[in-house]
Amino acid sequence: MTPRRFDLIAFDWDGTLFDSTAIIARCIQAAVRDVGGKEPTLEAASYVIGMGLMQALAHAAPDVPQALYPRLGDRYRHHYFAIQHEINLFEGVLPLLADLKGRGHLLTVATGKSRRGLDEALATSALAGVFDASRTADQTAGKPDPLMLRELMAEFDVPAERSLMVGDTTHDLQMALSAGCASVAVSYGAHDHQAFEALSPLYIAHSVRQLHDWLLEQG
Incomplete structure (x- = not known):
């Protein structure tokens, strides 16, 4: 040795x-859709993985206003915790x-x-x-x-x-x-x-x- x-x-x-990469990317997409933002591509959603949650979501959804960030974070957590057992x-x-x-x-x-x-x-x-x-x-x-x-x-x-x-x-x-x-x-x-x-x-x-x-x- x-x-x-x-x-x-x-x-x-x-x-x-x-x-967990694919599941996280799909949850980011779903959260952005939920608040009326433009859905990021899978590539864009995957790129932000590893950042802190709100930093990642803001980067993936630049058209979503800051006033909606709390809801955006809540919707991401909703989708992720619902399926995390699959990871x-x-x-x-x-x-x-x-x-x-x-x-x-x-x-x-x-x-x-x-x-x-x-x-x-x-x-x-x-x-x-x-x-x-x-x-x-x-x-x-x-x-x-x-x-x-x-x-x-x-x-x-x-x-x-x-x-x-x-x-x-x-x-x-x-x-x-x-x-x-x-x-x-x-x-x-x-x-x-x-x-x-x-x-x-x-x-x-x-x-x-x-x-x-x-x-x-x-x-």
Whole structure:
């Protein structure tokens, strides 16, 4: 086994660990329709995944007036919570996390989800207790601001050079870059992998199996 390169690994949630990209995009579209806005394309709705909820909705629906943002957020949550039970972990995620845990890594989550949303997902996905800490967009600054990563590093006194961010969007990679951390991208989530190269990830994994192998060999 190679020496451990990173002490702390921060994972994005949706599109990285959870196969939720398509459902989130459809819920964004439905919420915008509900308040009379112009429905965003699937590509546009997928692009904002990973941002804080209201930041994402405002970006996806620029024609919706700010006065309707509270209703827009409520309608998104209505649609999402009605079908969140249909969302599953990507195949291979549990063995990946178990192997990393066994190797002594600190495992954390840095997500654009709300605290409530993440806690409910953890409670229903057999992941309770797996992660050492987490940050959500309503607790701290949303992506791509680096604050949530900096808070996680500070919590465990781990320097940036010993920390790694794993995510499926340019928001994740930009956050890592701004925090001074290395990153690994996955191409099976919300963003086209061709946009990743400019943000200098160490590796782009095209499957959970590839991510697993790389992290165990290099992480």
